[in-house]
Amino acid sequence: MDIVFRDVEHRYQINTPFEKRALYDIHMDIRNGSYVAVVGHTGSGKSTLLQHLNGLLQPTKGTVHLGKYTITAGKKEKHLKSLRKKVGIVFQFPEHQLFEETVEKDICFGPMNFGMSEQEAKARVGEWLALVGLPEEVRHKSPFALSGGQMRRVAIAGVLAMNPEVLVLDEPTAGLDPRGRKEMMDMFAQLQRRKGMTIVLVTHSMEEAARYADDIIVMHQGTIVRRGAPEHIFRHVDDLIGLGLDVPETVLFQRAIEQKFGVQFHAPCLTIEDVIKNLQTLFTRVKRI
């Protein structure tokens, strides 16, 4: 489903002394099947933004179009349940939401809540476990007997079991070790490629945004300040640093080389392979002089 935000604003606790504007002037288009990363400083409004993606929060001004659903400020929306089946949100630390006695029961809870029969749900647990890279053996274990990384996978399997069209991920790799992070990120990339899922990733890691996203949205103090492909976003290094964001180490290294050597690479280096290729070109050129 295509996602379109038009002039969206969100104020918390409106008409109270605690009223706070968390989002404003949000115009955003997310194409069906694309992979978008949302980055920004702590408190920039990223989490508020993503809660608008399945109607958990409704705009206090403007309109959110999610496929055939339209959520307009001030109007009561009736079809949120079917919308929520199509947009799966994986919150921060989703493993804290696990509650059932077995992994199987926990994963089946969501789809059964949306009307799938117990028999069908159970029959498909194997498929969902495989999707998140968990072995069949964990099916009858208590989710609480698993490691943190495995628990997180169970929670994600529970969201995937509802077969969403859009998968929204809020810092899905926080607290995982480097290997766990990479496995998790590769899994989401595969879901996008193989199942055509739209992925919206909220992250602090510029490395992840650079490596995996088609498009990056930069939030600052409640609104979108930059938007574009990684190659575009990481051309403006000082700009990002000014917004309190990090730059991928590959880009920082590139900048150090460019300054020292008095050269300019034609595009930002988003991976270590890009860096190596550019350095090889540089060194081959000197050999040929």
Place this chain on the structure above:
Amino acid sequence: MEVVVRVENVSFQYVNEQTYALQNVSFQVYKGEWVTIVGHNGSGKSTLAKLLIGLLPPTSGTIHACGISLNEKTVWDVRKRLGIVFQNPDNQFVGTTVQDDVAFGLENRGVPKNEMEKRIKDALQKVGMENFANDEPHRLSGGQKQRVAIASAIALQPHIIILDEATSMLDPSGKREVLQVIQSLRHEHDMTVISITHDLNEVAKADRVIVMNKGRIALEGTPEHIFAHGAKLEEMGLDLPFSLQLSQRLKENDIPITTDHLTMEGLVSELWTLYSAMSNIATK
């Protein structure tokens, strides 16, 4: 140097688990030191943190903190001297406002009102949250909550602060700020820091690093010493600093770097030397 934490032959087994989460772990931490504990998920790092603050008792072995042998009777005495910040701040809020939350620990310890007000203000200022003193904690963003949790810990002026992946939810600049705050407190109050983390920048800043693997100490030493065991760290599922990775990859790709660099400056400078030498030869 004064030893503030002494862990001797500690093993720990969770109920209903076949394997030990920690096995024969021994180490010491000196006063004012910054020790970082790293390891993959499930390596026993967080279990160790829980043992250090007496949330779990060791199955065997002993722990001394600030000269006190840690056991059921002394646990409250020991905790007065410790501050801990966990990964997920949502699990550690009790107050209805940010300042109430910071006050909670101080009230528990019977700190006089005047002193308390001063410490709350001071702690919130140090983490950059002074403008949020009357906000409700659950309305804050994840990173802001974590700063409040850190403020609550430092307001108690602990001898030892334990950070259990405490900065993992912060953005990079937030991370740097918080680490600076803790660094300066460490110097001002001679505080000891034990930090459990995956963050390589944090590892590089430590005085000493302990690498955990499968419940045991796999490596121990300065950051330089630890990173010299590149392949071994990768086997354990850990990352290497970017400059080190790139140094190794460049060698494989016929750019003859001679050292594995821990810093970007070092690598850039060697590349420049190499490049200059090559262009001199080429022009002659």
